[in-house]
Amino acid sequence: MTLEITKQSLEKWHQMVKSGDLSDLNDLLAEDVVFRSPVAYKPYEGKHVVFFILTNVVQVFEDFTYHREFYTEDGASVVLEFAANVSGKSLKGIDMIRFNQQGKIVEFEVMIRPMSGLAALAEKMGARFAKYQPN
Numbered sequence: 698m699t700l701e702i703t704k705q706s707l708e709k710w711h712q713m714v715k716s717g718d719l720s721d722l723n724d725l726l727a728e729d730v731v732f733r734s735p736v737a738y739k740p741y742e743g744k745h746v747v748f749f750i751l752t753n754v755v756q757v758f759e760d761f762t763y764h765r766e767f768y769t770e771d772g773a774s775v776v777l778e779f780a781a782n783v784s785g786k787s788l789k790g791i792d793m794i795r796f797n798q799q800g801k802i803v804e805f806e807v808m809i810r811p812m813s814g815l816a817a818l819a820e821k822m823g824a825r826f827a828k829y830q831p832n
Contacts, residue, residue: 700772706800707766707775714761719752726802733806735790736819747805749829750822757783757821773797781814783821788814 706725713719723744732741732750741747755761758781767776777792790809797803809815 700768702798702800703768703772703775703796706796706802707794710794710802711763714755714763717755719748719755722748722751725800727797727799730802731804733804735807735809735815736822745831746829747802749831751805753825754818754822757818757825759783783814783817786814786817788818 709721709725713722713725726744726747728744729742730744730747732747734741734750741750761779761781763777763779765778767778768774774793774795777794778789779792780787780789782788788809788811790807793804793806793808794802795804809818
């Protein structure tokens with residue numbers, strides 16, 4: 698795994714988030730991608746549900762901004778620090794993303810603080826999940 702492949706994939710991710718258009722996200726997700734939510738005990742597995750989560754959370758976050766990036770020594774993983782608002786509540790968090798050798802996302806884990814921001818996010822995403830219909 699080269700750092701260059703990770704950086705290329707991450708640049709695509711940043712472009713999608715900045716534009717708010719995640720229509721090409723499936724190209725970046727591995728089939729067996731795993732998403733670990735800050736509000737769910739069990740991870741979400743598979744491209745379809747992870748696509749749903751990421752495309753919806755980008756719509757729920759207001760004033761979303763990435764601040765810093767940290768790479769692992771092997772270049773396969775990155776931690777992205779972010780800030781956003783949800784329903785008038787401020788939050789800070791990190792995205793921990795691991796890529797495979799083809800530059801596809803295989804793991805995406807999110808941690809968020811404080812509790813008030815996390816609760817606002819959980820409420821908004823819960824309403825969207827209630828309408829989710831997996832294929």
